Each structure stands twice: as C-alpha cells, then as structure tokens.
Amino acid sequence: MQLRASIKAGTIVGATALFFTISGMFNALAGPHIAGVSLSHIILALMGLWGGWLTVRDLMGGEESPPPWQTTLSGALAGIIAGLWIAPLVALASAIDVRYVLDSVTPDTITILSFGRSLPQGVLLLVGGLAVLSMATALLYPYLSRANLQMRQDISTSGLSGPAFFSGRSVRVILPLTLLGLLVVLAPLRLGGYYDHVLGSVGIYVMMGLGLNVVVGFAGLLDLGYVAFFAIGAYAYAFLNSPKYNMHVGFWISLPIVVAIAALGGILLGVPVLRMRGDYLAIVTLGFGEIIRLFLNNLVKLTGGPQGILDIRPPSLPGIDLGNPLAFYYLILVGCVATAFVTSRLDRSRIGRAWAAIREDEDVARAMGIDTVKYKLMAFAIGASFAGIGGSIFASRQAAIFPADFTLMVSINVLCLIIIGGMGSIPGIIAGSVALIGLPEMLRGFSDYRLLIFGALLVIMMVFRPEGLIPSVRRQQEIHEEEEKLGIATAAT
C-alpha cells in the first residue's frame, strides 16, 4: 500500500518532469532567475515538493494514517522514483547525441538537469535532491494541513461575526462591479497600443462567445462551425467597403446589411439540420465551417483567394478618428455591452425559456406547444448575427482579411472559452475570453509553449471543473445532478 502510493506519485512527477525535459520547457525557463536560482531549477524543486505532497495525501486518505517515519520514507521513495524517470535520459543524452529524435534535448538541458556537474555527481544530485525535497513535504505535511485547516476555520468564523454592513448585497456586488467597470473603461487609456489591441481581441471574442452562447448555451445546439458566420460577416463588410468592388459603403451603413447576411446564413445552415441532434449537428456544422473557408480560399476571382482582401476602411464618426487601437477598443466595448445586454434579456424572456425547454428535452418542448423549428432557427440566426458583427469589426480593425484567419481553430477557441468560462453564463464567458485569448497574448515571452499549455489546461479543466470558471446556476446544478444520479446508480450496483 505504501509502496503503491510512492510509485504512483513518483510516476506522475517523473513523467511530468520528463515531459518538461523533452519538450524543452526547462531550457525555455532557464533564463529568468529568482533570487539567483534559475526558474527551471525552481520548477524542478517544486516538482520534488509536489511528489511528497501527492504521496502523503494518498497515504492519509485511508482510515488511519500511517506513522510519520513511514510517510517520510514513502516521500523519499517517491522522489527517487521521480528522479529515475529523468536520470537515464540525462545519462544517455550526455553520452550520445539524441537531438536527431528529441529535438529539444540540447547540451543546455543536460547542464540544467545535472546542475553543471559532471555526470555521476550531477545525476546523483538530481535524484537525491528530488528525494530530499519530496521527503521534506512528506515530513511537514501533517503540520501544514493542520495549519491550513486552522486558517480556514479562522476565516469562516471571522466572516460570520463580521459587521453587518459588508453583508448587504448592494455593497458586496455593486461596488466591485462598479470598480471593475471603471477599470475596463479607464485602464486602456494608460496601457498603450499593444495592450489596447489585445483587449480589443478579447472583446471580439467576448462578442462571438456571447453569440455562440445563444446557440450552444441557451438552445443546446452544438455548433462547431461558428467561424463560418464570423467569416461571412468579415467578407461581407470587406466586399461592401474595400476597393475590390468599388462600393465603398461606410461601416455604419454596412452593419445592418452584414447582420442581415449573417442571420440569413444562420438560417440557411439551420434549415437542413433542423432534424439533427447532438454530435451529428456538431459534425455538420463543422463541415459547413470548413466548406466556407475552402470556398473563400479557392474562389480566387470572387474573394481574392489566399491573398485575401486588402484596404478595408475603419469606421468613422463625425469629428472622431476611429482608426487607432484605443478607439477600436471602445467600439468593441460598446459592442460587447450591447451583446451582453441583448443576450441576457433574451435569456430571461419567453424566447429564452423556450430555448431552455428545447435544450432540456426537445420532444417534451414540442409537446408543450413550443414551435421548435421557429426557435431553433431564431437561435441560429441570432448567434450568427453576433458573429457577423464581430467579423465586420475584425475586418475593419485588421484592414485586411485572409481565409487563414477563419480556420476551425477559431470555432474551437470560441467554444472552449464558453465552456471554460461556464456555459450559459455571461460573466463566465467574459472571464473565459480573458483567460483564453488575453492571457496567451500576454504570455508572448513564453509563446512557443502557449498552445501546448492551452491544450493541457483544457483537459485539466474538464477533469477537475467541467462546469467552468463562473458557471450559471442552472448549468452547475445540471452537471452535479447528473453526477449524483450516477453516484446513486453505481452505489446500487
């Protein structure tokens, strides 16, 4: 039993460390130093601590906790096992050149992992260091967890006896919201062009997320081809505005036209798929999105093909220049607020309740007299028109658009930000787009690895918090209700 806990923890930590090594993350992290120690060594040390923590948590899970000497020993063992995962690689890579296969294992990696020593010493230091650190957490764990428990109790009691003033809804909710609102409006003034641009991207994704949320979150229609409407919006505005067709229609006049075209596109997609449900719907919409992109790429005469459409003008208002990132940020902000307002009103309207009914059970909804065809098409059209607005803002901001801007990854990103933020929840979607679009942009320094981390985070998030960061109440209940039901079912078997 003790042995198993050590092996499990050691394997988890060792495999993670091995992955960090062969994917070159230790090299990428070697640059920054904190208090004279390079970041990669700090990460390595944290992994050692993590190993001990995992072991002891596993051991303490049982009815009676084993004696301290045993947990300490198990911790040390976990550290040694973790070390044994990377030590052979270090030895091998210092003997022969493995870069033909493992492109990222450079001599630097070996220097980092053997702490600049010669081989036997370095490897011993690595394994020993991990063992010692892992043992240390194992030894300290009981005290740490006790302190943690104490602290939590302190917080909860002080929270109960706090002054009544702070418990009022007005102060607790409205004050932070006002501050946040002021921050959102005023901060970009001081941030500078690059960050304004990033925030603008976040805003466009918020709009798209809110639009897709109508389709997926409210009506429960899984749409993997949402980028098609984004593309339709962008190209529609580009056709109307750019010199390609010499129409030169302004932004504000083309906006309603773009919305109409995108909504029509939504209905055109919606009609044939009315009878489909679940995954089948997802697949058809995915195919639709790809078809639109391929047409944009290949109809060279009409769309310019891979060369795209250039010279798209930004919107203009009398007396104000809207061509800089800051102005675009405010334009997008207005768009986001309007979208959030409209979708939240929709959610609470009769239409929103009809969507919820269709989402929960289509047959029952129809039996209750809900015109499912009408409401489904409405969801597609409304979702598509928000994407269309987002697309035209995107086109006018970039000034040039290419089919490569409208890949499947855009649909997937939008869907992921909804799910990470919390499906059906408007604050959740805003949080999701900040997390998914904003943070990677900010992490440009570590940019080689951001997609890698993004992929891993998606999986981790789904395993540990599938309802999203800020879930809507109903959605959270749904997920946990299902779990409870299954819990009962498994208990019964």
Place this chain on the structure above:
Amino acid sequence: MEATTSKKLSNRSRFNLGSIASMLVAVVVGAFIVWRVGLVITTKHYPMSLWGLQLANGLVLGGVYALLALGYTLVYGILFMINFAHGDVMMIGAYAGFFSLQWLKSQGLVETQPVFSLLFVLFVGMIVAMIVGIVLERLAYRPLRHAPRLVPLISAIGASIFLEQAALRIFGPKLRVYTKPPLIQGGWDIGSTGIFVTRTGVLIMVMSLLMMIGLYVMIQYTKVGKAMRAVAEDQQTAALMGVDVDQVIVFTFALGSFLGGAAGVMLGFHNGQVDFMVGFIPGLKAFTAAVLGGIGNVPGAMFGGVFLGLAESLGPTALGIPSQYKDVIAFSLLVLVLIFRPTGLLGEILSEKKA
C-alpha cells in the same frame, strides 16, 4: 378518428420546413452534378489512364482513411464520444515508424532483411500509437465518463492540441522525410493501359485489407469482440453480465490506436514525409468517412473510408473542377449524407436514439 389524426400528423411532418429544404438541396445538388458531369463527358475527353490512375490513388487513400475511421467508429460505438485526438495519435505512430525506420537503416537491416524491416516499422508505429491511445484514455477521457457529452469533446480537443504541440516541441518543427525501403519503391504498369500502380499503394491496400478482415473476425468471433459488442449495445447490462466495462473500453482505445498507428506509417510512406500537423486533416477526413458509413458501424467505417478516398480522387475530375476542391467535396459529402441519411450509408438508426 385516431387514424385520421395520425395520418394528418404524418402528412404534416412530411411537409415541414426541414424536408422541403432538404428536397430543395437535393434538387440543386443533383442538377449541379448532372450539369458538371455532362459538361465533362461532352467537352473534355480524358484518357482512360487518367481515370485509372485516380481510381488507384483513391483506393490507396481510401485504405488509409478506412483504417483511421475504424478508430473513430470503435470509440464512438462504445462511448458515444468523438475522439478528436485520434488523428494526432496516428501522427505519433507515424513519427515512431519514421524513427524505427531510420534506426533500421543505420543498422543496414533495410537492405538485408527487407520484409522484416517493413513489418518492424509498421509494428513499432502501431505499438507506440497504442500506448499513446491507452494513456490518453486513462488521463483525458476516463475521469469524464459520466460527464455531460460536451465535456469529453472539449477534453478531446484539448488533447489533440496538446499532442500536436508536444510533437512539435519534442521532435522539432522540421519535416521528416520518409524514405521508402527498396522493397516498396517503384511500381508496375498495368498492361498497356498506361495506368501506373506504385508498390507502396499495393502494400497499403493489402495491409489495410488484411487488418480490416482481422478486425472484423475479431469483433464477430472472439470473446473480447463479443464483450465489445455487448458494451456498445448496453453498458449497464453488459456490466451485469460480468463484462469488465473498463477493460473493454481500454481495449477499444488500444485497438483503434493500434490501427491508427498502422495508418500513420502507411500515410508516411505514401506522402513521403511526416510533421506534427500530419494528423489533423486526415483525422477530420477519416472522421467524415466514419460518419459516411454510419458511425459506430465497423463495416460502415471501412466502406466510408474507401468511398471517401474514391470520391476525393475521382470527384474533381468527374465534375471538372480544380483538385483544390477535393476537401470541399469531402465535407459536402458529409453534410449531404447527414441531411439525407443521418445514420450514414450503412448505419443503424443512432442519431435520435442514442445521440
């Protein structure tokens, strides 16, 4: 009275908006195909050898798609989950095959033991892909088995991105050139028709056919196969009958990834190169193939793969459109099949019952 109401209902449902729209789509698509094919037949006189070449090419591609599609269909049949990362599992298999090939070459075994080395490369690719598939199931899908359906889908998308990026970081961004062993270089002219068949193509067709037959026999006649079918039919009842559902699911993932690894190595030989994105488009295509044949249906996946391969290679010529549109043909086929036969060409009725 009751009879008339039900008749009325069925009448109404026959002429609702959805079916009118699908009829319209059918007419438009049919007219388009007739127009283009007629144009091609009357104006362009392609030589027979071109058609033959396209046919051979389509069959080779179809074999690869079918092997990959089996992975999607096996998993979907049991878990009702789209394993988005399957194409990337195949990519890892292709890399493993590439490295084992390079190793064999450095040992000089490719020349002395040609048949063995070919099988060895294939086997390494399959085994590595299988391990990746098993680990993927354990880490990314098993904890989510009882979650709502969107959750495993997102997890699969995350796993797909992760695998692609991990391959990019671990193996580096450079294109790896798969050199064919002498055994499968070159090819044959068939008679005097001018149709050229590559040895690689023949190998791919033969191997994928063998594997598909093996898989079919296994699913139909072995104990594991029976257990797989039982779990696909009804998980809970199968569990009550003494089937270890967890084990069957792991086995399914292992089997699908095993075949995917073979597809990866074959695609490597066929295209002559591997990079980290090599799994993405074939993955989507194979998924399309699985849907075409009726997802969850094993013979359907084989049929769908070959059908898609043929449609993709013959379609642009037959319709007289540039070959860049082959992806459009593939995805349009997917959309059309789902509109008119949501269960796939060979499928059972799944879309409403279980989806």
